Amino acid sequence: DTAVSQTPKYLVTQMGNDKSIKCEQNLGHDTMYWYKQDSKKFLKIMFSYNNKELIINETVPNRFSPKSPDKAHLNLHINSLELGDSAVYFCASSQVEGDEQYFGPGTRLTVT
């Protein structure tokens, strides 16, 4: 029944490793997003996708590579992890651009 789901919920890894976060929405929405929430709770949009196509890349380092295999899925792969990548990553979706967004439960990434 979960509308927007993410896996894993927690991710602890060492610097230099590569990791992926998966997101799935069962709402039939066209648009999906990735956000980063830092330790001060500040939320920043990273990527916006519409119907599997990348619309926005908000000056995110190219170590971050999103992939949308279909409208319901948006995954995030991160190469060569750095300490500063530690944060909570939220996936979200909306019916169309401009609608309210439905957020996933978040993935807490800790890089040591």
Next chain:
Amino acid sequence: ELKVEQNPLFLSMQEGKNYTIYCNYSTTSDRLYWYRQDPGKSLESLFVLLSNGAVKQEGRLMASLDTKARLSTLHITAAVHDLSATYFCAVGFPGTYKYIFGTGTRLKVLA
């Protein structure tokens, strides 16, 4: 630089009291969103305001938008403990798929 500022950043209030959270933004937009985040949890949509003068109410919360002043308010009436959370406003820009979130207001309602 595009900015969305909320104040106060922290708010501690007694149950039964009224208060207002302010969201100011630095560039023209007529799309404003309010979200709630409980500690360690995800964000939940509260209101979507899509035009100047829009007002929406749900329970003890009422949100309004003044696009000319670039200001949105979230008014809390007769606060209860269950309203304790962090509240974010976000500004949207039609056609851009871009959203800028405010700094968040951490609300604590004391019994």
